[in-house]
Amino acid sequence: MLGQYLLELDFGASRIMEGYGLADLPSVIGDRRAVVVTDDHLAQLYSAELSGYRQVVIPQADAAKNMAEIDRVLGELLAIGLDRSDVLIAFGGGAVSDVTGFVAAIYKRGIDCIYVPTTVLSMVDAAIGGKTGVNHGSLKNMVGAFKMPTHIFIDPRYCLTLEQENYQQGFAEMVKHGLIWDESYITLLERYQSSLMQRELETLAMCISGASRIKIDIIKEDSMEYGQRKLLNFGHTIGHAIERRQGLAHGDAVSIGMVGAMHISSQYCGLSEEDILRAAELLQGFGLPVIQQLRTEQFWDLLVKDKKTRGDSVDYVFLESIGTARLEAIEHTTLRTMLDEVYARVS
Ligand SMILES: NC(=O)c1ccc[n+]([C@@H]2O[C@H](COP(=O)([O-])OP(=O)(O)OC[C@H]3O[C@@H](n4cnc5c(N)ncnc54)[C@H](O)[C@@H]3O)[C@@H](O)[C@H]2O)c1
Numbered sequence: 001m002l003g004q005y006l007l008e009l010d011f012g013a014s015r016i017m018e019g020y021g022l023a024d025l026p027s028v029i030g031d032r033r034a035v036v037v038t039d040d041h042l043a044q045l046y047s048a049e050l051s052g053y054r055q056v057v058i059p060q061a062d063a064a065k066n067m068a069e070i071d072r073v074l075g076e077l078l079a080i081g082l083d084r085s086d087v088l089i090a091f092g093g094g095a096v097s098d099v100t101g102f103v104a105a106i107y108k109r110g111i112d113c114i115y116v117p118t119t120v121l122s123m124v125d126a127a128i129g130g131k132t133g134v135n136h137g138s139l140k141n142m143v144g145a146f147k148m149p150t151h152i153f154i155d156p157r158y159c160l161t162l163e164q165e166n167y168q169q170g171f172a173e174m175v176k177h178g179l180i181w182d183e184s185y186i187t188l189l190e191r192y193q194s195s196l197m198q199r200e201l202e203t204l205a206m207c208i209s210g211a212s213r214i215k216i217d218i219i220k221e222d223s224m225e226y227g228q229r230k231l232l233n234f235g236h237t238i239g240h241a242i243e244r245r246q247g248l249a250h251g252d253a254v255s256i257g258m259v260g261a262m263h264i265s266s267q268y269c270g271l272s273e274e275d276i277l278r279a280a281e282l283l284q285g286f287g288l289p290v291i292q293q294l295r296t297e298q299f300w301d302l303l304v305k306d307k308k309t310r311g312d313s314v315d316y317v318f319l320e321s322i323g324t325a326r327l328e329a330i331e332h333t334t335l336r337t338m339l340d341e342v343y344a345r346v347s
């Protein structure tokens with residue numbers, strides 16, 4: 001069942017409109033001027049649908065997520081003469097919404113934006129919750145702003161044109177949402193895994209909706225990420241570090257990171273081996289990797305520089321059982337010991 005609902009956070013609100021796509025933009029844009037920000041791949045692939053819009057085209061994926069690119073986009077918007085009363089549209093995956101949202105936060109001190117996410121990952125995660133930003137050198141998402149798009153259109157039909165590798169990435173975050181919050185969502189993914197892999201649209205729409213509603217449930221109590229919202233970082237402490245070191249896709253890295261975090265959880269807070277096997281099987285069924293290739297010392301330097309680090313400790317997400325996660329600040333030295341022990345045992 002498609003729906004519309006409002007996500008209200010401390011710093012703004014987004015209307016989430018399921019089943020809406022590019023063709024529905026005019027009704028929301030009204031008489032404002034609009035500029036679409038998209039990447040060079042989507043600009044070509046969806047050239048017919050985008051033809052009526054002024055466009056700013058950025059490179060694909062994380063190649064766009066740097067300050068030089070932000071500066072270039074701002075320059076293009078100034079050249080176009082966009083005003084604060086106009087609107088930016090992000091058409092693309094998480095990299096496009098991260099760049100567009102950040103630009104929207106700072107262009108003339110803030111301009112409205114609308115997100116039209118085009119990947120599974122961005123529909124269930126990146127487009128929702130107002131975090132925007134770019135990387136700094138090899139460090140992920142270090143510079144950015146909180147900015148809520150006024151509207152988020154969720155149209156799973158865009159996922160039909162995704163390459164298989166990109167399609168699969170989003171399932172890592174969907175599995176994550178179930179693992180940390182709702183066991184019944186994991187059961188749903190298990191039940192519908194084969195139709196999801198066949199991109200059966202109704203099932204995809206239902207599972208995307210379920211995952212985004214879980215994210216909303218989690219963040220609405222903690223807009224600024226002081227506590228509960230940090231649960232969404234499950235698997236990302238290891239994940240971000242190996243993503244940068246090995247050049248992995250985000251979902252692949254998070255999948256490996258979650259399995260690592262589950263092994264740590266089994267050692268230190270009683271997660272059962274059964275639960276680990278269940279989660280790993282689900283991830284593998286979505287074509288995601290689960291085996292860690294690197295030794296701890298090969299990614300440790302990146303891990304301690306992560307955003308989740310505070311002084312000598314890191315906010316780490318443990319899983320007690322599928323559906324129940326726990327956040328705890330642990331010292332770097334303790335985490336290092338845990339990682340060394342766990343990877344010595346499982347590799
Ligand atoms: N802000 C947040 O809360 C948040 C959360 C999670 C991830 N992210 C960020 O999102 C980024 C990853 O985003 P992503 O995986 O959604 O994709 P992406 O923007 O990195 O794009 C990946 C590739 O998919 C292509 N693509 C996108 N949509 C397509 C479609 N419909 N058909 C064909 N090809 C398509 C793009 O052209 C690109 O080549 C990372 O930079 C990550 O840090 C942000």
Ligand SMILES: [Zn+2]
Nearest residue numbers: 173236250254
């Ligand atoms: Zn993620």
